[in-house]
Amino acid sequence: MNKPRKIDLFIRSAIKNHTSFRCPKCRLKMTVKEKSLSCENSHSFNISKKGYVNLLLSAHDSIYSKALFEARRKTTEAGVFDPIINAVADMINDDHLSEKISILDAGCGEGSISSKIYSHLNFKEVEFHGIDISKEGIALAGNCELPILWSVGDLSILPYQDHIFDLVLNILSPSNYSEFFRVMKKNALIIKIVPGTDYLREFRDILFAGSNKASYSNERVKSLFKNNVYEFNSQRICYTFSPDERQLQNLIDMTPLLIDRSPDAKEVEKLKKIQAISLDYEILTGRKA
């Protein structure tokens, strides 16, 4: 049997979940009309052949390149993020007791983490949306074979109706709690992943010794999260990954740490000698009141 085209996967899921999208221009409900999402005011957004919709009203220059997203995808495929993916999927499966669940991954990047989480879920029906401001990221996300609804959009003006999500995921990305809570149902769960102090410590030690990037504290982000939710909880997950040469290069290429900092020859030599890399995350959870 032929694989469904990416655009058909999107259209089928969007028709099934027809009440979710909100027009970014006039805020009316949008539905699928042929190969676009349209509202009653005839604002219309084409569904790309690549399986996503662009709902940004003006172009955005992302600091993340296509190369960074590709390296991030290969890093996910190598299993580097599996411990957090498994932990998050278990949390979702254990928390939500109904057969149906609606999930938004806000700031999903190239979507490989969202896709792996999706694949671990045990529900009869899953409505899964991934949104990111980077068109490069979402264009890559659309390549997956899963019925995830990928959108280019801004998480501070989400193109979704009020109170539709059982869960918001926010993984290593910025947050906008008032917007997240607008689209979440009452008592819905939010899961935010933030880096811990030792996240990619070997890179920091080589590249940022003596500068303010040498260490990282998530205390400010954590306390903001805590102040916005009830039933706050946190779980720290630390482990190391021993990469081969190619995986190490992907780890170097996938990190926003190096966006504005090219290593010099000496640093490159030191980076190449890294045997194991530290991954350190804190998974923050809480509910919308």
Ligand SMILES: C[S@@+](CC[C@H](N)C(=O)[O-])C[C@H]1O[C@@H](n2cnc3c(N)ncnc32)[C@H](O)[C@@H]1O
């Ligand atoms: C470090 S990446 C994490 C991506 C993905 N969650 C992952 O872990 O692979 C941060 C992401 O946040 C996205 N982002 C930043 N500001 C955003 C905004 N206002 N709206 C939507 N996405 C945003 C970036 O484009 C980028 O893909």
